[in-house]
Amino acid sequence: MIGAMPRPRPPYLSREVTRHGKPVWYVRRNDKRTRLRSKFGTPEFEVEYRSVLAGNTKNVERTPPDGSLAWLVARYRETTAWQSLSSATKKQRENILRQVIASAGDQPFAKITKANITAGRDRRASTPFQARHFLDTVRGFFRWALDAGLVKADPTAGIKNPSRAKGDGFPPWTEDDVAAYEKVWPVGTRQRVWLDVLLYTGLRRGDAVRLGRQHIRDGLATKTDTVVTLPILPVLSETLAAGPCGDLTFIAGEYGTPLTKESFGNLFRKACRAAGVPGSAHGVRKIAATRAANAGATVAQLEAIFGWQGGTMAALYTRAADRRRLSIEAMSKLENDKRTSIVAPLYEVRHSAEKDK
Numbered sequence: 275m276i277g278a279m280p281r282p283r284p285p286y287l288s289r290e291v292t293r294h295g296k297p298v299w300y301v302r303r304n305d306k307r308t309r310l311r312s313k314f315g316t317p318e319f320e321v322e323y324r325s326v327l328a329g330n331t332k333n334v335e336r337t338p339p340d341g342s343l344a345w346l347v348a349r350y351r352e353t354t355a356w357q358s359l360s361s362a363t364k365k366q367r368e369n370i371l372r373q374v375i376a377s378a379g380d381q382p383f384a385k386i387t388k389a390n391i392t393a394g395r396d397r398r399a400s401t402p403f404q405a406r407h408f409l410d411t412v413r414g415f416f417r418w419a420l421d422a423g424l425v426k427a428d429p430t431a432g433i434k435n436p437s438r439a440k441g442d443g444f445p446p447w448t449e450d451d452v453a454a455y456e457k458v459w460p461v462g463t464r465q466r467v468w469l470d471v472l473l474y475t476g477l478r479r480g481d482a483v484r485l486g487r488q489h490i491r492d493g494l495a496t497k498t499d500t501v502v503t504l505p506i507l508p509v510l511s512e513t514l515a516a517g518p519c520g521d522l523t524f525i526a527g528e529y530g531t532p533l534t535k536e537s538f539g540n541l542f543r544k545a546c547r548a549a550g551v552p553g554s555a556h557g558v559r560k561i562a563a564t565r566a567a568n569a570g571a572t573v574a575q576l577e578a579i580f581g582w583q584g585g586t587m588a589a590l591y592t593r594a595a596d597r598r599r600l601s602i603e604a605m606s607k608l609e610n611d612k613r614t615s616i617v618a619p620l621y622e623v624r625h626s627a628e629k630d631k
Contacts, residue, residue: 344375353418391412394412406436412430452469455549463518464518472555485525
């Protein structure tokens with residue numbers, strides 16, 4: 275077995291050190307260079323080395339040529355800019371980077387232009403979310419390359435995101451939906467824990483699955499990305515006390531183990547279907563925001579609860595709540611005035627008159 279570096283080295287084996295100080299091993303033979311991925315000195319390394327010598331490189335990743343787009347992607351994966359991304363974001367962007375390498379990996383990265391990026395966005399025009407994910411991925415990639423001094427300009431600069439599909443997104447739950455779910459999944463079921471954690475914290479699915487007893491201090495739950503501090507309401511405290519919960523997280527699977535946001539999403543949809551209600555955790559977050567706004571929460575308070583910034587999202591809920599309150603107050607005034615009908619606005623009267631002509 276290949277152990278500590280022998281003298282002389284095994285045939286065709288060479289060692290290099292990356293710009294990040296990481297040693298890498300290659301087999302150089304017949305003007306070809308193949309990188310060995312296994313750890314030097316291990317049985318796996320020797321098997322991989324022998325396979326390359328025998329010409330069997332089917333399962334050995336070809337080393338991208340220096341200066342190519344694939345080479346730059348490989349460097350990007352070694353950086354803190356990449357490692358600091360969440361596992362879900364890395365998984366999503368890794369899929370896109372593989373597509374990029376498959377279509378243009380051998381191209382010199384210095385020759386990638388704004389037109390190339392725009393064409394990649396437009397090829398995904400039929401799926402706007404994919405187009406946005408593509409742009410987010412290559413933007414992060416080329417901004418890192420620009421900061422690292424590897425490119426002279428960012429080819430993604432000035433490229434617009436595709437328009438979002440019109441609509442309100444995930445439908446919010448109604449109070450009837452909540453009642454229907456609670457009837458099928460009473461306190462004492464893990465499915466009820468799932469709902470109440472979402473409903474009485476307002477956390478996103480990815481944060482809700484990480485929430486556990488270790489985050490509770492003096493009756494408050496704290497989320498640390500965008501700092502959000504929430505009181506544990508009595509209704510939620512009762513649900514958590516009844517469980518079942520996991521050791522590390524309140525939301526848990528059948529055996530008490532933590533769930534990823536993807537696996538939780540699948541399980542929650544099944545529980546929702548059993549109750550005959552919309553299967554969206556984000557829909558629960560929407561009714562939580564609606565309840566808070568209807569109870570009089572301000573824009574600042576909603577942002578503190580839900581981790582929003584900029585006022586735009588919170589204002590949607592406060593405006594809706596204000597309209598509701600104004601409508602109720604106006605109707606009570608009509609009742610006190612003993613009117614039996616509401617006079618139509620002037621523009622509606624004119625519209626009807628024009629239609630009669």
